[in-house]
Amino acid sequence: MNSSPGKLLVISTPIGNLEDISFRAIESLKNVDLIACENTRHSSILLNKYEISTKRISIHKFNEASKTESVLKMLSSGKNIAYISDAGTPLISDPGARLVNHVAQANYKIEIIPGPSALTSALAGSGLPANKFHFGGFLATKKGARGKEIESALSRNETSVFFESPHRIQSTLEIINEKSPDRFLVIAREMTKKFEEFLRGTAFELNQKYKDKKPKGEFVLVMSGKKLPKSFTDKS
DSSP states (O other): OOOSOOEEEEEOBOSSOGGGSOHHHHHHHHHSSEEEESOHHHHHHHHHHTTOOOOEEEOOTTTHHHHHHHHHHHHHTTOOEEEEOSSBSTTSSSSOHHHHHHHHHTTOEEEEEOOOOHHHHHHHHHOSOOSSEEEEEEOOSSHHHHHHHHHHHHTOSSEEEEEEOTTTHHHHHHHHHHHOTTOEEEEEESTTSTTOEEEEEEHHHHHHHHHSSOOOSOEEEEEOOSSOOHHHHOOO
């Protein structure tokens, strides 16, 4: 029996294109004793592609509290466990915070294997200032609460980034257009996938575009701060 405690590996996985996974991530997933997945069925697509046959369990937002204790017991017995979410970097608008926090409090080693993130990918493709930015996660589902979040974003000097559903992106653009039609936006859609798209323009322009366009896919909304540097607005 292994007398030394195991470690938790927090591993980033592709946000769309399965070839974006790192060599280190693949080797780690093959060599751990167990992979804790947000959704085992979803993760199996990636794991099977790279012939990773490691045993899997499901840990998601509905069972994270109850499963954390069993993970701690396995770590105490010397098992190395990987944690992956459905896509991207775990904990970034994904479950896993409780698990990682309890593992840290129990003084087990935590190893981070970095990789794709929809947040940083959208910022990198937006062309907007990213030396400072606000990340608001998923916008509120109720229109009133969403309007308040948007008002706060419009008042900031730095770039703001939000995740949004295809079912609400039209409503969100309408709200921004009502409050600040000249605000510059970038919509990143289906990043790293076949139909990846970056749409750029004012709130008015993008609101007009989506009036005649049925939204499909996953969206990241990047909103400019109150004042853009001249280098970002000068087209000469």
